[in-house]
Amino acid sequence: MKVYGANKSDIIGAMKSGNVTIAVYGLGKMGLPLAAVFADCGARVIGADVSPEVVASINRGECHVVGEPGLAGLVAKNTAAGRLSATSDMVDAAKQSDVMVILVPTFLDADKNPDMSIVESVCKNIAQGLDKGDLVIQESTVPPRTTHDIILPLLEGSGLSCGEFGVAHCPERTSSGRAIEDIRGAYPKVVGGIDESSTQAAAAIYSVINSKGVIPVTDATTAEAVKVFEGLYRDVNIALANELAVVCDEIGISAIETFDVANTQPYSHIHKPGCGVGGHCIPVYPYFITKTVKSDTRLLTLAREINDGMAGYTVELVRRGLGEVGVELKDANVLVLGVTYRGDVKETRCSPALSIIDILKGECRVVFAYDPLFGDDVRQFGAEPRRLDDVGDIDAVVIAADYEEFREIEWGELRLRHRVLVDGRNVAEGDKFIGDGFVYKGIG
Ligand SMILES: NC(=O)c1ccc[n+]([C@@H]2O[C@H](COP(=O)([O-])OP(=O)(O)OC[C@H]3O[C@@H](n4cnc5c(N)ncnc54)[C@H](O)[C@@H]3O)[C@@H](O)[C@H]2O)c1
Known part of the structure; x- marks a missing residue:
């Protein structure tokens, strides 16, 4: 009909x-x-x-x-x-x-x-x-x-x-x-x-x-804008959370605790910070506006820059963590956990993990990766495959995607060469590593 x-x-x-x-x-x-x-x-x-x-x-x-x-x-x-x-x-x-x-x-x-x-x-x-x-x-x-x-x-x-x-x-x-x-x-x-x-x-x-x-x-234009604006809202707010997380690091407080308490006020909705924004929606849609309108869209452009910059910040945390155990990044083997943009979803488009791997490749000795959904296929992203039961030569671990499996890791039992953990997704609870002799760096 x-x-x-x-x-x-x-x-x-x-x-x-x-x-x-x-x-x-x-x-x-x-x-x-x-x-x-x-x-x-x-x-x-x-x-x-x-x-x-x-x-x-x-x-x-x-x-x-x-x-x-x-x-x-x-x-x-x-x-x-x-x-x-x-x-x-x-x-x-x-x-x-x-x-x-x-x-x-x-x-x-x-x-x-x-x-x-x-x-x-x-x-x-x-x-x-x-x-x-x-x-x-x-x-x-x-x-x-x-x-x-x-x-x-x-x-x-x-x-x-x-x-x-x-x-x-x-x-x-x-x-x-x-x-x-x-x-x-x-x-x-x-x-x-x-x-x-x-x-x-x-x-x-x-x-x-x-x-x-x-x-x-x-009209159709309003419907188009609804969808694109949903993504922009997320991107700009994540950028705010990321910028504030870096500030919290400098002044020596927990961003997560600060955000959680700030958000008990009904007008505050500070998002979660992390090692970047991936997938083919949120990091893409800002350009659907910035590249098509004449109006001033500096905020959208800056949010993109901040979120894209989190991969480099994550690598800086690795460098700092290694420095605390007396290892230089250029001599370190680094294991990245998760190559997808989101845990438990097999999608790598615009994944921050891939940017982290790219930066590490130019800075550390060897970059390894483990992703539950890829196995040895992580080679296509420029990292050597490595499993968590074989970490004797690993100096630092970076959590780049929030897989459920990573929440279950018994960190105290991992036989790492150096115990440096950079948590880019707030998957692990920092406090419990101190007793296990870890240098723990979270984003937030
Ligand atoms: N995946 C998501 O999470 C998501 C969420 C919301 C919106 N979207 C939007 O939905 C749209 C589709 O995304 P997707 O994730 O389903 O893509 P996808 O890559 O999973 O699938 C696209 C399909 O289109 C087919 N295709 C390519 N060219 C074609 C053509 N000329 N004619 C007919 N078929 C063709 C491909 O073979 C493929 O099967 C995009 O605009 C995306 O932004 C995606």
């Missing part, structure tokens, strides 16, 4: 009874969970992806995305029921569908300018299969105004005009490891159309899958 211009209850009824066909472009960490949830709620879903391996595995009922609780079961169930299939024929997927959802990667180029080329290429594909009454939903994170200034004109390349089809931006606000839970309703879906009918049609569709409902906003 065509949804643009239809009334809400008709759209909801058609979707639940399998009479709305939805194409989801991009079956990655975010696209596959969304496609599976749409199918599980009754829609007929065609996943469209350029990767033949991804398409083939989904058509076999298999799930290539790891670490997403509940996803494999949903993919198996809904492919078996005939509600979920995949194709690499982008144009045909659009021709067969009433709703086309774009959820492909958005990047920065070498100069940190937003690179929307994949979104643009998908829009050109969709334009070739666009019909009157279709609704195109853009979920990829993009700089504000992208839907209006780039996506809409590309879709009008179909020969149809705005008003004959709908377009909305409905940002994906989840994060890896909790996608199904979030999509189904950890918080409401933000929906902003290029016109009222687009907003209404998108709101009806998401009301079927999200138990927390929908927040309709004035």
Whole structure:
């Protein structure tokens, strides 16, 4: 059923009874969970992806995305029921569908300018299969105004005009490891159309899958800004916490204790400090603003600089810690724990651990790494693999990601050559190391 211009209850009824066909472009960490949830709620879903391996595995009922609780079961169930299939024929997927959802990667180029080329290429594909009454939903994170200034004109390349089809931006606000839970309703879906009918049609569709409902906003640009600003808020506030943590170190107090107590006042929300900000969201989105607007955005730029600088500060803590046991960094073997940007999530994009490894490589004797999700593959990041039961020649350990496994380490039992621990994620409790003869340096 065509949804643009239809009334809400008709759209909801058609979707639940399998009479709305939805194409989801991009079956990655975010696209596959969304496609599976749409199918599980009754829609007929065609996943469209350029990767033949991804398409083939989904058509076999298999799930290539790891670490997403509940996803494999949903993919198996809904492919078996005939509600979920995949194709690499982008144009045909659009021709067969009433709703086309774009959820492909958005990047920065070498100069940190937003690179929307994949979104643009998908829009050109969709334009070739666009019909009157279709609704195109853009979920990829993009700089504000992208839907209006780039996506809409590309879709009008179909020969149809705005008003004959709908377009909305409905940002994906989840994060890896909790996608199904979030999509189904950890918080409401933000929906902003290029016109009222687009907003209404998108709101009806998401009301079927999200138990927390929908927040309709004035337009697509507002919806784009909501998503980008969520990330900027985190980046700037983490930068504040990091700067204050360095100050606390200088004046000899615990930042963690100070922040916790300050935050008992309801207007104070000081974030957690750490060895950097990673992933492909928070460190990327500031550039979606700083590189696209003329306004003064010094605060965003400075926050990026501060957060990127934490990897160097972490290495300085290693140097200081080693100095306290009489070892120079250039003579030391350093073990980095965790190469991912977040513990228990296999994602290394913009990971601070990789910056720490890069800096250490030029400064210490040998840099080793251990990550529960990578094993010997840590070599690809320039570090030698090493396990925690083989640390006799290690002079310093850096915790760079907050894996649950690292919280369980019996530090007193590790047979390190020198007991220097730099905790970049506040995983270990500093006090308990003093008795074990450790030099402990935390960030905060
Ligand atoms: N992963 C997250 O935690 C997260 C959270 C919120 C928002 N987002 C946003 O979601 C979007 C997608 O991110 P992701 O993590 O799912 O990416 P991903 O890299 O996991 O997956 C992207 C998928 O798109 C496919 N693809 C690439 N080019 C294509 C094309 N031209 N046509 C069709 N498919 C194509 C790839 O083969 C891949 O399967 C990004 O804009 C990202 O910013 C991601």
